[in-house]
Amino acid sequence: MPEVGNERYDYILIWGHGLVYVHEILSMIREDLNFEIKKIIYHKPKSVRKIIDIIYSYDYAPIEHLKYKTKYLELTSNEVIFIFIENKKPTVDLLGEGAFRHEESLTLKDIKEAIRNKYNPYKDGIRTEDHVVHASDNELQTDYILRYLGFHEGINIFNDKNKFISCPNYMNQVSHFIIKEINISSLVCNMATGLNRYNFAIKMTNLQESPHYKGLSEDIDIYKNYIDKFLGGPLTEDYYPEKFITLSKKFRYLEEGYSDSYVLVRKHEGKFLILDGLHRASILASRSVGSLTVGEVME
Numbered sequence: 001m002p003e004v005g006n007e008r009y010d011y012i013l014i015w016g017h018g019l020v021y022v023h024e025i026l027s028m029i030r031e032d033l034n035f036e037i038k039k040i041i042y043h044k045p046k047s048v049r050k051i052i053d054i055i056y057s058y059d060y061a062p063i064e065h066l067k068y069k070t071k072y073l074e075l076t077s078n079e080v081i082f083i084f085i086e087n088k089k090p091t092v093d094l095l096g097e098g099a100f101r102h103e104e105s106l107t108l109k110d111i112k113e114a115i116r117n118k119y120n121p122y123k124d125g126i127r128t129e130d131h132v133v134h135a136s137d138n139e140l141q142t143d144y145i146l147r148y149l150g151f152h153e154g155i156n157i158f159n160d161k162n163k164f165i166s167c168p169n170y171m172n173q174v175s176h177f178i179i180k181e182i183n184i185s186s187l188v189c190n191m192a193t194g195l196n197r198y199n200f201a202i203k204m205t206n207l208q209e210s211p212h213y214k215g216l217s218e219d220i221d222i223y224k225n226y227i228d229k230f231l232g233g234p235l236t237e238d239y240y241p242e243k244f245i246t247l248s249k250k251f252r253y254l255e256e257g258y259s260d261s262y263v264l265v266r267k268h269e270g271k272f273l274i275l276d277g278l279h280r281a282s283i284l285a286s287r288s289v290g291s292l293t294v295g296e297v298m299e
Helices: 016-031 048-058 063-069 071-075 106-119 139-148 154-158 211-217 220-230 241-250 278-286
Strands: 008-014 035-043 080-087 092-095 102-105 133-135 177-183 187-196 199-206 263-268 271-276 291-297
Touching (some): 008 016, 008 106, 008 139, 016 035, 016 080, 016 106, 048 071, 048 139, 080 139, 102 106, 106 133, 139 154, 187 220, 187 263, 187 278, 211 278, 241 278, 271 278, 271 291
Parallel strands (some): 187 271, 263 291
Antiparallel strands (some): 008 080, 008 133, 035 080, 177 291, 187 199, 263 271
16 A cells, blocks of 8 residues: 655756756646645756766666666756655655566656656657656655755755744754844845856845846846746745745735744844845835834844
8 A cells, every 4th residue: 555654855857858848847846736846956967977877876777777768868968957845745655566666656756757748759649758857766865866966964954943933944043033123225135146047146235126126016027037047056946926926915924824934134234134035025125115024133
């Protein structure tokens, strides 16, 4: 019988020939209530062969089978996308026979096959096995890939480090903070600037100059273009315009259930640098809110 079990962390990898479908694949994952996207990372390995070896180093199948199975990938571009997800209902079962027998999440298998059915190349009306996506079989593989990408904590990066205030998992533990009211015009934020997600710098700017604020107050395409340019590089959270627009319409700051979700800031040269909550602060600024209660993180 399948094992339902608790949530776990998995990844879905989009190979080079599937990158043209990235927005569609992300939408399919977002629409499945079994999953929550936690990080999106574009990656350019030294070669396609290198990333194939990394991905399949923890695989269950014999090496000779893998060489045949992955031969088509050597003709694809050496750029891939890792989509790390919280798998809320893994439903684990044993699949395959003999040397190919292994544990696999049935919910993850379902969406993986749905993506392949839609976007794998077809020949004479029949789906080929030139898969556009690959997915993890277990958390050990997810942990290994996160460490390969430079996240030395592995899957522990997704653990909540803060008990007293709501913080994203990319922030270090907050041990000292104060709650205070500030003028919203004193907020500044770090923005990516440059050619693309691989060639960028980080620049500090006023909140009102951010693409987040301008996307709401002027044209949402300003925000969309920024996300498209830097997602998977300096921006690894699951940002997209539709989500931001929906949030902006229904958002109520510190409402019931989110009473500890302060915009987090740090004092910087007479201003307050946003550490977390740029989207929320931009929404409030677009509503012409004059002051804001924040959590000031102390060094």
